[in-house]
Amino acid sequence: MEAKQTLDARGLNCPLPILRTKKSLVAMQSGETLKVLSTDPGSLKDISSFCSQTGNELLSSQQQGKDYEFFIRKA
Amino acid sequence: MNIAEMQHLEKQTGVMPTDLASLDAWLDKKLDEKLAQRKAARTPSLAIIATKGTMDMAYPPFILASTAAALGWDASVFFTFYGLELLKKDLQIKVSPLGNPAMPMKMPFGPDWLQHLNINVPNFVAGNMPGFESFATAMMEQTTKTKGVPSILELREICVESGVKLVACQMTVDLFNYRKEEFMPEISEWIGATSYLANAKDADICLFV
Numbered sequence: 475m476e477a478k479q480t481l482d483a484r485g486l487n488c489p490l491p492i493l494r495t496k497k498s499l500v501a502m503q504s505g506e507t508l509k510v511l512s513t514d515p516g517s518l519k520d521i522s523s524f525c526s527q528t529g530n531e532l533l534s535s536q537q538q539g540k541d542y543e544f545f546i547r548k549a
Numbered sequence: 550m551n552i553a554e555m556q557h558l559e560k561q562t563g564v565m566p567t568d569l570a571s572l573d574a575w576l577d578k579k580l581d582e583k584l585a586q587r588k589a590a591r592t593p594s595l596a597i598i599a600t601k602g603t604m605d606m607a608y609p610p611f612i613l614a615s616t617a618a619a620l621g622w623d624a625s626v627f628f629t630f631y632g633l634e635l636l637k638k639d640l641q642i643k644v645s646p647l648g649n650p651a652m653p654m655k656m657p658f659g660p661d662w663l664q665h666l667n668i669n670v671p672n673f674v675a676g677n678m679p680g681f682e683s684f685a686t687a688m689m690e691q692t693t694k695t696k697g698v699p700s701i702l703e704l705r706e707i708c709v710e711s712g713v714k715l716v717a718c719q720m721t722v723d724l725f726n727y728r729k730e731e732f733m734p735e736i737s738e739w740i741g742a743t744s745y746l747a748n749a750k751d752a753d754i755c756l757f758v
Contacts, residue, residue, distance in 0.1 A: 489616045492619050493615055493616070493711075496619035514697070
């Protein structure tokens, strides 16, 4: 999947992955896709909850080894 | 007349049904729609009362408030009593296992077995050994750094940037002989209990930390 921008939140713990995701999305245009990489196991549920509450669309979320990879389309 | 028929009638004629039973059902349906609309349009809000000034108790208000702001909520934190320490320009907060028996004392570095070992520190050591509080604080700071948890200062900056309202208690300043110049300029207002309760009254979530 293609992303306009990538956020590397690996090594960061709650609540930083969410706070950084929000910060990245603010600077982007509606409809653009953000790729987020993280290692915090909590981010799996948190990112999905963040998206459902903010109206941004979680296109995919998957685990690759120790990393989690998310694609979010800005509302 | 059932709801489907009513909706059909409403679409066709644009008017409300006239018999009482249908009108009742029609109003219920309209009310549900309206309430759902209002709920969707409403911005949720969080109000936290922070009363503690130690490092361990500084995390919950700043984490919850910054996360709420990231979700697009209105968030405010009322700092009162020792909580006011968290708004000092020169942030000097500490943590101690003394009188804090649930606090794990674990090494932030070293071999894996050591990092998992809980080192029981007797109260007379924690209380009497000079510099023990600073040592425990340094250990906790190192732990948060290793685990990728932000520092309190970092979280506080994020709160300011993301529009969390940091509200300070006026009475505490007088009580503890603080000077307002000692506190960060980003404080949105200095108020008392009455004003904060008025703010918190309509919050969806209100927490006391």
